[in-house]
Amino acid sequence: MKNSTKIRNKIFSIAVAFSMVVGIMAGLKLNSSTSGAATRKCYTINTYNTRVYSNTALTRGYGWIYPTDQVTVILVTGRYSKVSYPAGNRTKTGYIPTSAILTATGGTTYTSRGRFNTYKRDGGSYYGYVANGDNVxxxxxRGNYTQIKYPVSGGYKYAFALSSDVEINLKSSQHENSSNTTFDQTVSAASGDVKQNIYNLAQNSVGTNGRFYQKWYGVNSATPYCAIYAVYIARTAMANAGYSNERINSIVPKYASTSLWAKYYNNLGRFYSFASWYNSGTKVSMNKNTTVDSYTPNVGDLAAIDNSGDITPDHTGIVIAVNGNSLTMAEGNTGYGTNATRKVKIYTYYKSGSYWYRSDYSRAHAIGFANPAY
Known part of the structure; x- marks a missing residue:
């Protein structure tokens, strides 16, 4: 009888212990589910259809994900990922190769120092933006783009950003240097007014040096950056106003040469030249097509400036304000030093009989303006 009682007690103890283990495992499972509850959204990397499978071995076909489908990532492994995706009027869940959505399953996390746009895939359409302070x-x-994972409301997105934006806003040591090497791009981030964004960004960039803009463009520290700076301000202002990357590229392409961007806009009929000139270095020739009295510059115009007195542009500025017979321009690569250390400054120009000129530097003449179609 005693043995029977002992056996029953032992069985009861085992049952209790088993129940406790089950409870603990259930709790662990619940906690694991909760900790991974944040959603991860993305599009496939490639623009062709992606095969979906019903098993992790990826051998049993189950459906297709189209390039226009946004997927929700449930699980990621080195070989396969579990995702949910739209299928007609319902949502299906299946397995796809991880390489269909990710360039890597992990990476280094940085804190963003500014706002920059993201895209559905490399060279794809606008998908959102990384905000200042986001952990990315x-x-x-892939090419000129970098895939990132960044926070959004309710979870995360996998997306692509221009590698130059990633370098400047996430990786660049410029952000760890003195305060005059970079600036807060978010000053005008909330505005859809491109011209107001240009003014705000330019004002906030005063005192920054060339290495910031040279890195953004992808050139070395010996490259003059006045044109790069003006292009950067214009492109960032449009991005902050929500313009697509394609639209930005068509309105203000990347140029590091004053004469080359002048040629580009002249071919579009949007360059107003007060003089005829020829640049022997770039082989660009320009014919006079207007006078200073027949064209009034606008905020956002790119200015071709002659600083040497030979009536050939060798410098670029960007117009940030116009007031009758005077205008204000922001200019990179000014003052003393090297192309990497010279600063961004703001100058006032006045209308003369033939050009716009700086009263503090008689050799500086704006001899033409490009008017981008913002």
Whole structure:
């Protein structure tokens, strides 16, 4: 009888212990589910259809994900990922190769120092933006783009950003240097007014040096950056106003040469030249097509400036304010030093009989303006 009682007690103890283990495991499972509850959204990397499978071995076809489908990532492994995706009027869940959505399954996390746009895939359409202060994981590269994981309301997105934006806003040591090497791009981030953004960004960039803009463009520290600076301000102002990357590229392409951007806009009929000139270095020739009295500059115009007195542009500025017979321009690569250390400054120009000129430097003449179609 005693043995029977002992056996029953032992069985009861085992049952209790088993129940406790089950409870603990259930709790762990619940906690694991909760900790991973934040959603991860993305599009496939490639623009062709992606096969979906019903098993992790990826051998049993189950459906297709189209390039226009946004997927929700449930699980990621080195070989396969579990995702949910739209299928007609319902949502299906299946397995796809991880390489269909990710360039890497992990990476280094950085804190963003500014706002920059993201895209559905490399060279794809606008997908959102990384905000100043976001913790962003950098995954892998595809061409001129870098895939990142960044926070959004309710979870995260996997997306692509221009590698130059990733370098400047996430990786660049410029952000760890003195305060005059970079600036807060978010000053005008909330505005859809491109011209107001240009003014705000330019004012906030005063005192910054060339290395910031040279890195953004992808050139070395010996490259003059006045044109790069003006292009950067214009492109960032449009990005902050929500313009697509394609639209930005068509309105203000990237140029590091004053004469080359002048040629580009002249071919579009949007360059107003007060003089005829020829640049022997770039082989660009320009014919006079207007006078200073027949064209009034606008905020956002790119100015071709002659600083040497030979009536050939060798410098670029960007117009940030116009007031009758005077205008204000922001200019990079000014003052003393090297192309990497010279600063951004703001100058006032006045209308003369033939050009716009700086009263503090008689050799500086704006001899033409490009008017981008913002």
């Amino acid at each position: 994981m950098v995954l892998g590269n």
